[in-house]
Amino acid sequence: MSHNALGAMMVKPIVSATPIDLTIVAIYFVFVIGIGIYLKKYTKTGEDFFMAGREMTAWIAGLSFLSANLGALELLGWAGSAYEYGILAVHWYWIGAIPAMLLLGLVMMPFYYASKTHSVPGYLQLRYGPATRGLSAISFAVMTVLMSGVNIFAMAAVMQVVLGCNMNFSIWASSITMGVYVVLAGLLSAIFNEVLQFVLIWLGSLLIPILGLVQAGGWSGLKQHIMTNLAHFGVQNPGSYVHVWSTLGHFSDNPMGINWIGIVFGLGAVISMGYWTTDFLVVQRVMSARDLRSAKMAPIIGAAFKMFVPIIVILPGLLGLGLLNVHLVSETAVTAAAAHGQTLYSYNDVLPLMLARYCGPALLGLGITALIAGFMSGMAGNVTAFATVWTHDIYKPMMNPNASDGHYLAMGRWSTVLGILVSIGTAYFVMQFASIMDYVQALFSFFIAPLFGTVILGMLWKRTTAAGGFWGLLAGTAGSIAMYFWVDLQPSALRYIALSSDAKPMAADMFRALWSFIIVVLVTVAVSLATRPRPESELKGLVMGCTDVPDEGNYPLLHRPVFWAVVISVVFVALNLYFW
Amino acid sequence: MSKHVNSIWFLIGLQLLIYGVLITGTGVWELFYPPMQMTELAWTHPAIWWGAVLLVLGIFYVNRFRPAQVLKD
Numbered sequence: 001m002s003h004n005a006l007g008a009m010m011v012k013p014i015v016s017a018t019p020i021d022l023t024i025v026a027i028y029f030v031f032v033i034g035i036g037i038y039l040k041k042y043t044k045t046g047e048d049f050f051m052a053g054r055e056m057t058a059w060i061a062g063l064s065f066l067s068a069n070l071g072a073l074e075l076l077g078w079a080g081s082a083y084e085y086g087i088l089a090v091h092w093y094w095i096g097a098i099p100a101m102l103l104l105g106l107v108m109m110p111f112y113y114a115s116k117t118h119s120v121p122g123y124l125q126l127r128y129g130p131a132t133r134g135l136s137a138i139s140f141a142v143m144t145v146l147m148s149g150v151n152i153f154a155m156a157a158v159m160q161v162v163l164g165c166n167m168n169f170s171i172w173a174s175s176i177t178m179g180v181y182v183v184l185a186g187l188l189s190a191i192f193n194e195v196l197q198f199v200l201i202w203l204g205s206l207l208i209p210i211l212g213l214v215q216a217g218g219w220s221g222l223k224q225h226i227m228t229n230l231a232h233f234g235v236q237n238p239g240s241y242v243h244v245w246s247t248l249g250h251f252s253d254n255p256m257g258i259n260w261i262g263i264v265f266g267l268g269a270v271i272s273m274g275y276w277t278t279d280f281l282v283v284q285r286v287m288s289a290r291d292l293r294s295a296k297m298a299p300i301i302g303a304a305f306k307m308f309v310p311i312i313v314i315l316p317g318l319l320g321l322g323l324l325n326v327h328l329v330s331e332t333a334v335t336a337a338a339a340h341g342q343t344l345y346s347y348n349d350v351l352p353l354m355l356a357r358y359c360g361p362a363l364l365g366l367g368i369t370a371l372i373a374g375f376m377s378g379m380a381g382n383v384t385a386f387a388t389v390w391t392h393d394i395y396k397p398m399m400n401p402n403a404s405d406g407h408y409l410a411m412g413r414w415s416t417v418l419g420i421l422v423s424i425g426t427a428y429f430v431m432q433f434a435s436i437m438d439y440v441q442a443l444f445s446f447f448i449a450p451l452f453g454t455v456i457l458g459m460l461w462k463r464t465t466a467a468g469g470f471w472g473l474l475a476g477t478a479g480s481i482a483m484y485f486w487v488d489l490q491p492s493a494l495r496y497i498a499l500s501s502d503a504k505p506m507a508a509d510m511f512r513a514l515w516s517f518i519i520v521v522l523v524t525v526a527v528s529l530a531t532r533p534r535p536e537s538e539l540k541g542l543v544m545g546c547t548d549v550p551d552e553g554n555y556p557l558l559h560r561p562v563f564w565a566v567v568i569s570v571v572f573v574a575l576n577l578y579f580w
Numbered sequence: 581m582s583k584h585v586n587s588i589w590f591l592i593g594l595q596l597l598i599y600g601v602l603i604t605g606t607g608v609w610e611l612f613y614p615p616m617q618m619t620e621l622a623w624t625h626p627a628i629w630w631g632a633v634l635l636v637l638g639i640f641y642v643n644r645f646r647p648a649q650v651l652k653d
C-alpha cells in the first residue's frame with residue numbers, strides 16, 4: 001500500500017469504530033500481554049525460551065505452525081489477490097501448501113527431530129558444516145527482520161486506511177505489545193498467543209463468507225454475480241476468474257498470466273516446498289513438539305486447516321468481485337487518482353470493505369481484532385525465529401561458544417529487543433518507498449527456493465558433500481538474484497525466464513524459483529561427485545538410508561500421521577477436481 | 581506433560597466467553613435501539629447469533645479446561 005495513497009485516504013477511513021469495538025480490541029491486548037506475564041515463570045532455561053521446552057502437543061504445535069504464516073500480507077494480500085486474479089489465488093493454499101506440509105510431517109520431520117537441533121541452519125551445520133550454516137543463518141536473519149518490518153508497516157498502513165489510526169501509534173503500540181510477551185516467555189508465549197490468534201482470526205473473519213454466500217445465493221449464485229459484475233466493468237474473459245485449473249493451458253488464458261508448469265513445478269514443487277519445509281519461522285513451531293508422533297502430526301493438522309483457510313481469505317475477495325458495486329484497482333492507480341483529488345480503493349482494501357459491509361458494532365471490533373491478531377502472529381513468528389537463529393547459529397558459534405545457558409537465555413531476550421527495534425526501523429524505511437514491499441518479497445524468495453534444494457539433497461542423498469552443499473546454495477542464490485535483476489533491467493528477458501512473452505510478474509517469481517532450484521541441484525551434484533564423501537557413520541540421524549528413524553509408538557489407526565495424511569490428500573484432490 | 585500447556589484452551593475459552601457476552605449483548609441492545617447506519621443483512625441480527633456461537637464455545641472451553649478440572653485429569 002503506497003504511503004501517498006494512504007495520505008490521500010486519511011480523511012475518510014473505511015469504517016468507524018464505536019466504543020464497544022474499541023473495548024473488544026483492548027481486551028485482546030490485555031489477554032496477549034497477560035499470557036506473556038503468566039508464562040514467564042515457566043521460562044527458566046534456553047530450551048524453554050527457544051524451543052518452548054519441547055513439550056507442545058500436536059494440536060498446539062500444528063495450529064501455531066499455521067498461525068505464524070497467517071501474517072500481515074496473508075489475510076489482506078491474498079484477499080486482494082483473489083479480487084485481482086480470481087479463484088487462481090487458491091493455488092497458494094492448496095498445491096502451494098498441502099503437499100509440502102505433508103512432506104514435512106511424513107518425510108522431513110523425523111530428521112529434524114532426531115537431530116535435536118535448534119534450527120534449520122543448525123541442521124545444515126550437522127550435515128554440511130559451519131560455512132553452509134553461516135551463509136544460511138546470516139541470510140535468514142537479515143530476511144527475517146526485514147520481513148518483520150514490512151509486516152509492521154503493513155499493519156500500521158491498514159489501521160490508518162481502515163480506522164484512521166495514526167501510523168506512529170500503530171507501529172509502536174503493536175511492536176511494544178508483541179515485544180513484551182515475546183521477551184517475557186519467548187517461543188512459549190509466542191506459540192500460546194498464536195493459537196489464541198488462530199481462533200480469533202477464524203471467528204472474526206468467518207462471518208463475511210457466511211453472510212456473503214447467503215446474499216449471493218451460494219457458490220453458483222456467486223459465480224453468476226462475478227460474471228455479471230466483471231462484464232459490467234468491461235473485464236475480458238470473466239469465466240477465467242472462477243476456475244482453478246482449466247485456464248492454465250497458456251499464459252494468456254488467465255488473469256495471472258501464468259501456466260500450469262509455473263503453478264505445479266515453480267509453486268508446488270519448489271517455492272512451497274522451500275517455504276513450508278525449510279523456512280525456520282514455521283518449522284520452529286513444529287520442532288517444539290513433545291515427541292516424534294506430535295512433530296509428525298503437527299504439520300498434518302496444519303495442512304487440514306490450511307486447506308480451508310481460503311474460506312476466510314479467498315472467498316471474501318471473490319465475494320467482493322461479485323457483490324461490490326465499486327471496481328477496485330491497483331495501488332498505482334490509487335496513487336495516481338489521489339494526485340487528482342479522487343478517492344479509489346485498491347485490491348488490498350477488499351477485506352476491510354467486506355468487513356464494513358456486513359459487520360455492525362461489536363462484530364466490527366471482532367473483525368478488527370482478527371486483523372490485528374493476524375499481524376501480530378506474523379510479527380512474533382519472525383522475531384522468535386530471528387532470536388533463535390541469532391543466538392544459536394550466529395552469536396554462539398561465531399562470537400561466544402562457551403557461555404552458560406543463562407547467558408544464552410539473556411542473549412535470546414536481548415536479541416528479541418534488537419530484532420524488534422530493527423524491524424521498527426525497517427517499517428519506517430519501507431514507508432519512504434512504496435515499491436520496496438515488492439523488492440522484499442523478491443529478496444525473500446531468493447533464499448527460500450535454493451535452501452530447499454540444499455536441505456532436501458542433504459536429507460535424501462548421502463553422497464552430498466559439504467563443498468557440494470555450500471557451492472550449490474551459493475550458486476542457486478546468486479542465480480536467482482541475477483535472474484531478478486536481468487528481468488528488472490530488461491523486462492523482455494521475462495520470455496526467457498518464464499518461457500513465454502505473455503508471462504506476467506507472478507509467473508516470473510515461480511519460474512525464477514524453479515530455475516534456481518535446478519541450479520542448486522546441478523551444482524550440488526556436480527561438486528559432490530568431484531569431492532570426497534563423508535563416511536556413513538557421520539551421517540547417522542541426518543540422512544535417509546543412514547538413519548534408523550525413531551519409532552513413533554504403537555498407536556491406533558486414527559492416531560497415526562500417515563492415516564490423516566491420506567485423508568487430507570483425498571480431500572485435496574476432490575477440492576481441485578470440484579473447482580477445476 | 582506440564583499442566584500449563586493445556587491452560588491455553590482455558591484462556592481461549594475465557595476470551596470467547598467475554599466476547600460472546602459483549603457481542604450478544606450488543607445485538608440485543610440493537611433490537612431496541614437500531615443503529616443509524618444499517619449493514620447488509622442486518623435483519624438477520626448476526627450479532628445475536630454469532631455472539632451466541634462465541635458464548636457457547638467459550639462456556640465449553642472454560643468448563644472443560646478450567647484449572648481444577650485439568651489438575652484432576
